[in-house]
Amino acid sequence: MSFDIHDIRKSFGGTEVLRGVSLSLQKGEFIALLGPSGSGKTSLLNIVAGLAHADAGRLVMDGRDITRLPAGQRHFGMVFQSYALFRHMTVAENIGFGLRVMKNGPSRSEIAMRVRELLEMIELPDLGARYPAQLSGGQRQRVAMARALAPRPQLLLMDEPFSALDAEVRVALRDQVRALQRRAGVGAIMVTHDRAEADALADRIAIMDQGLITRIETPAPVVAPAVTPVVAPVVAP
Numbered sequence: 455m456s457f458d459i460h461d462i463r464k465s466f467g468g469t470e471v472l473r474g475v476s477l478s479l480q481k482g483e484f485i486a487l488l489g490p491s492g493s494g495k496t497s498l499l500n501i502v503a504g505l506a507h508a509d510a511g512r513l514v515m516d517g518r519d520i521t522r523l524p525a526g527q528r529h530f531g532m533v534f535q536s537y538a539l540f541r542h543m544t545v546a547e548n549i550g551f552g553l554r555v556m557k558n559g560p561s562r563s564e565i566a567m568r569v570r571e572l573l574e575m576i577e578l579p580d581l582g583a584r585y586p587a588q589l590s591g592g593q594r595q596r597v598a599m600a601r602a603l604a605p606r607p608q609l610l611l612m613d614e615p616f617s618a619l620d621a622e623v624r625v626a627l628r629d630q631v632r633a634l635q636r637r638a639g640v641g642a643i644m645v646t647h648d649r650a651e652a653d654a655l656a657d658r659i660a661i662m663d664q665g666l667i668t669r670i671e672t673p674a675p676v677v678a679p680a681v682t683p684v685v686a687p688v689v690a691p
């Protein structure tokens with residue numbers, strides 16, 4: 455899978471919020487869109503998802519122009535705040551949702567198997583029968599990841615996936631999300647305004663400012679936690 459964003463432009467009421475954004479994603483690559491509030495990150499992700507349309511520019515997946523393809527036909531997994539878990543469905547039903555609505559999709563038993571596999575993957579094997587309200591925030595976020603990955607998407611799109619979580623859970627979840635994305639072998643684009651989050655997760659970081667990608671950075675190496683030096687006890691003579 456290769457994915458190219460070519461010269462995307464978008465205006466709202468005469469203000470250009472995306473001023474010609476281009477970016478190429480390699481197979482299995484994780485890209486973070488990092489930038490201050492209002493720089494256009496979410497607008498770009500929405501256009502990639504097919505939830506909004508660009509005024510100009512193209513989206514190309516494996517050589518195919520998908521700029522005008524409806525969201526439902528893009529086969530992208532989405533973890534967005536605005537796309538919360540379905541409250542009236544169990545965890546298992548939530549995870550299987552994308553498979554059940556697929557045209558000529560898998561059989562019921564195949565769906566059940568895939569859901570079990572994903573529950574194992576997110577390390578919540580016994581919680582399939584619970585409802586979202588009976589989960590912690592971190593567990594909910596892992597279920598949202600599993601729901602997004604269930605139909606084996608070509609690309610995973612995440613908009614501030616950890617922002618509703620407290621700092622401790624956020625850090626613990628980062629590693630899990632990275633591992634899940636790697637294991638699924640899926641490319642990912644994540645919007646964040648948190649530098650540490652981008653460093654921890656991304657292969658490359660696209661810095662956005664005022665509607666443009668101003669530079670691409672490689673993440674800073676993750677610093678190992680400080681180790682307290684072991685001091686040999688002073689033995690009294």
Ligand SMILES: Nc1ncnc2c1ncn2[C@@H]1O[C@H](COP(=O)(O)OP(=O)(O)OP(=O)(O)O)[C@@H](O)[C@H]1O
Pocket residue numbers: 466467471489490491492493494495496497498647
């Ligand atoms: N539907 C809309 N109608 C009008 N203006 C919009 C709309 N969506 C976004 N904007 C404007 O476009 C600009 C970019 O917004 P966008 O949400 O893409 O930024 P962002 O980088 O994701 O910010 P944040 O980190 O705060 O979410 C902002 O000035 C915003 O007010």
